[in-house]
Structures are given as C-alpha cells and as structure tokens.
Amino acid sequence: MIKPYTAVGLIPTVRGIRTRADIGHNLEHLSHLVKAASWLSSLDLPVRLIAIPEGALQGFNDEVLDLDHVQFARECAIDIPGKETEELGKIARSNNAFIMAQAKARHPEIKDRFFNVGFILNPEGEVILQHYKVSPLFPVEHSVCPHDILDWWIERYGRNLDAFWPVIDTEIGRLGIMMANEGSYPENARALAMNGAEVVYRASYPHPATGNEMFEIQSRARALDNNMYVVAPNMGTYYLHAEDNTAIDTFGGRSFIINYKGQIVGRQEYGAGSTYVAGVIDIEALRDHRARAQWDNWMKDLRTELYQLLYEQPIYPKNLYLDREPMKHAEYREKVIQKQIDLMHERGVWVKPER
Numbered sequence: 001m002i003k004p005y006t007a008v009g010l011i012p013t014v015r016g017i018r019t020r021a022d023i024g025h026n027l028e029h030l031s032h033l034v035k036a037a038s039w040l041s042s043l044d045l046p047v048r049l050i051a052i053p054e055g056a057l058q059g060f061n062d063e064v065l066d067l068d069h070v071q072f073a074r075e076c077a078i079d080i081p082g083k084e085t086e087e088l089g090k091i092a093r094s095n096n097a098f099i100m101a102q103a104k105a106r107h108p109e110i111k112d113r114f115f116n117v118g119f120i121l122n123p124e125g126e127v128i129l130q131h132y133k134v135s136p137l138f139p140v141e142h143s144v145c146p147h148d149i150l151d152w153w154i155e156r157y158g159r160n161l162d163a164f165w166p167v168i169d170t171e172i173g174r175l176g177i178m179m180a181n182e183g184s185y186p187e188n189a190r191a192l193a194m195n196g197a198e199v200v201y202r203a204s205y206p207h208p209a210t211g212n213e214m215f216e217i218q219s220r221a222r223a224l225d226n227n228m229y230v231v232a233p234n235m236g237t238y239y240l241h242a243e244d245n246t247a248i249d250t251f252g253g254r255s256f257i258i259n260y261k262g263q264i265v266g267r268q269e270y271g272a273g274s275t276y277v278a279g280v281i282d283i284e285a286l287r288d289h290r291a292r293a294q295w296d297n298w299m300k301d302l303r304t305e306l307y308q309l310l311y312e313q314p315i316y317p318k319n320l321y322l323d324r325e326p327m328k329h330a331e332y333r334e335k336v337i338q339k340q341i342d343l344m345h346e347r348g349v350w351v352k353p354e355r
Contacts, residue, residue: 002283005048009203009233009277010034011255011268012052015242016059019075022242023057027087029242029274034194037276038095045280050091051231052101053203054116054180055075057084059238063140067326070112072142077106077114081127089125098122098172100201100231102179104143107132109156109268112140113325116143118177118201120168129168131177135185137268139337140302140329148321165191173198173283175231180204180300183232186225193226193299198260198286202232207252210234210271215254216264224262227290227297232256237272247272261296313347316340 012033014026014143038047062072068093089268092099098120105117116133136143144165157163167176176197182188183202192200223230238250253271256264257279265281290297344350
C-alpha cells in the first residue's frame with residue numbers, strides 16, 4: 001500500500017545562461033528553495049516528490065534571443081546523467097524524495113543537436129526516466145523533438161508508448177512527464193495514461209496564457225480526462241542573464257497540484273519571486289476510483305476503432321530536422337506555421353476568415 005504523501009512544486013527565480021557553467025547559480029538557488037519548501041510542506045505529510053519546473057536550470061534564452069541551435073547545443077545544453085543531475089541527486093538524497101525536472105540536453109548519439117528532456121531522479125539520486133519532449137512550443141522553441149527525426153527515432157527506440165511517453169513504476173506510484181506545451185495537446189496526457197501513469201509532471205507555461213487560465217484549464221482537464229494527478233508548478237521571476245537587475249514575472253504565477261478528478265489540491269497564485277506549491281497525493285484513492293467507478297473512470301470506455309479515424313491523414317510534417325538544424329523564428333513562421341494553416345483550410349477543416 002502506498003500511503004498518502006505531499007508533493008511539492010518549486011517556483012524558483014531563474015537567471016538565463018550564456019554557458020553551461022552559469023547553471024551553477026540556478027542550482028544553488030534551487031538548493032536553498034527546496035529546504036524551505038520541503039520543511040514547511042512536510043508538517044502535514046512527508047514530502048516524497050519534488051517537481052522543479054521547466055526552465056529552472058537554464059532559463060529560456062535560446063528561445064527568447066533566437067539563438068543559434070548548434071552553438072547552444074555545444075555551449076549550454078547538458079548531458080543526462082551529468083554534473084547537473086548529480087547536484088539534483090544530492091537534493092533527492094537529503095530529502096528522501098523523488099525529483100522531477102527538465103533541461104535542454106544533448107543526445108549521446110546525435111551531434112550538435114539538443115532536445116528538451118524531462119527526467120526523474122529516485123531518492124538515491126539516480127536518473128530513472130528520461131522523456132524527450134514531443135510537442136515543443138513550436139513558434140519559438142529551438143529544441144529537436146522525436147517527431148522531427150521520427151524515422152531515426154523509431155529505428156533506434158521502436159514504435160511504442162515507451163519510446164515517446166515513458167512511465168516509471170515507483171514506490172510512490174507510476175510517474176510520467178508532460179512538459180509545458182505538451183499539455184496543450186490531450187493526446188500526450190492520454191498516451192501517458194494508457195502507459196499506466198498516475199502522477200504526471202506538467203510545467204511551465206508563460207503569461208498571458210497563465211493569467212487567462214489556459215494553463216489551469218488544460219492541466220485540470222488532462223487530470224480529469226485520465227484520472228491522474230498533475231503536478232504543475234510554474235516558474236518564478238526571470239532575469240535574462242546572471243548579472244541582470246531587471247526582474248520580470250514572465251510566467252504569471254498560477255501553480256497547481258491537481259487530483260484525479262480535476263480538483264485543485266494545491267494552489268499558489270504568486271509568481272513574482274521564489275515560492276512553492278504543495279498538495280497531497282493519494283495513489284490508493286486514485287486506484288480505487290479507477291477500479292470501482294462506473295462512469296467517470298473514462299478510459300475503460302474508449303472506442304478506439306472510431307478514434308483512429310481522426311489521425312489517418314498526417315498533419316504536422318515528420319522528420320522536419322532529420323537532415324538540418326532547427327529553424328529560427330522567422331523562417332519557421334514562413335515555412336511551417338503558414339503552411340500548416342493553409343493545410344487546414346485546404347482540407348476544409350477550418351473556414352477561411354472573410355477579411
């Protein structure tokens with residue numbers, strides 16, 4: 001039996017990096033923040049899970065400044081495992097907790113490319129899961145994703161759920177990762193749930209989307225639709241560089257922990273600084289609901305033969321970066337975004353506006 005426990009989502013201040021060495025400042029900040037967050041949050045139930053939001057190690061300067069992909073891969077991306085995960089492993093060991101986190105990272109077999117990788121550490125500080133983001137924030141994010149090199153990825157890892165949406169079975173439940181914009185697509189949450197996920201990481205999301213409730217609506221819907229917990233901490237104050245004095249609340253707060261019925265069990269509205277969100281995870285209650293409910297344990301009723309019709313025609317182009325580096329912002333708008341909008345109009349899925 002898995003006893004109820006507390007999950008903590010950190011909401012850290014972050015400073016954008018110019019080199020990999022700059023990550024050290026953000027790691028030091030996280031080590032201080034987690035002490036306060038875990039100590040106070042454990043006054044209810046023990047903290048067994050700590051979620052560190054996307055961007056907490058490196059910031060988003062590769063996106064904000066439209067940086068060259070190859071240069072960022074060589075100078076700023078990390079290796080997993082590596083010295084950064086070793087530092088996070090110390091936090092895991094000192095708190096006897098699992099850690100969910102994210103970084104822009106290199107693949108050991110692909111030169112001069114970086115991916116957006118979510119990962120999980122166990123309480124011994126070992127990396128036990130890596131998830132390569134399959135839905136980057138497409139207009140601005142420079143990360144390569146598995147679909148961008150799909151033929152290579154399938155040849156290397158296979159065509160199965162574990163190759164794209166891995167889940168790890170642990171002493172605190174089955175854990176999976178759905179980063180940021182991945183949660184904007186219901187299919188990613190459903191894939192994790194179909195692979196057995198019970199607690200899913202979903203961070204971070206920028207303002208004005210957070211302030212206009214998109215982050216909350218999506219996260220609660222993904223939890224409710226799939227009867228799983230969603231741990232969704234957002235980022236705190238953003239500084240463009242380590243020495244910068246201009247503090248910007250880029251993300252707009254709104255951090256949540258959401259239960260398997262879509263109810264918020266942990267909320268933190270504040271985002272202009274460093275703070276945290278905490279809530280109770282009850283895996284046995286989730287499992288009991290899935291086993292005994294007659295209606296709202298939805299997945300048992302999936303009519304898969306019908307839903308397959310939705311995806312018979314491809315939409316977003318596969319293998320986009322199989323033979324080239326990711327595009328910068330302007331080129332992507334021209335060569336991808338507009339073509340995708342035209343495709344939806346040509347197929348009659350969308351009606352062109354009259355203007």
